[in-house]
């Protein structure tokens with residue numbers, strides 16, 4: 005699994021719906037061009053409580069954030085595992101929207 009850089013954010017707008025993002029990940033990615041040169045880059049992936057709530061793996065991330073607030077190292081490692089799982093999960097499944105909204109609201113409420 006590539007290294008992920010995860011930051012909690014509370015002031016970035018979602019580019020899809022303009023809601024406030026809960027969490028942003030900087031995800032390294034690379035591909036090999038036809039001439040064999042490897043192109044490396046980093047893209048930023050925002051987790052939006054409105055747009056990403058269909059993905060249960062992403063919802064698990066929101067719930068984790070809501071539970072831990074400001075993370076210590078152990079919480080960050082657990083979060084990273086959840087993010088890795090989210091990145092590898094397939095299609096979105098049914099969601100519990102109430103739970104997500106509660107988790108996101110709790111996160112906002114408990115974040116200074």
Ligand SMILES: [Zn+2]
Pocket residue numbers: 018019020021022023052053054055056
């Ligand atoms: Zn959004």
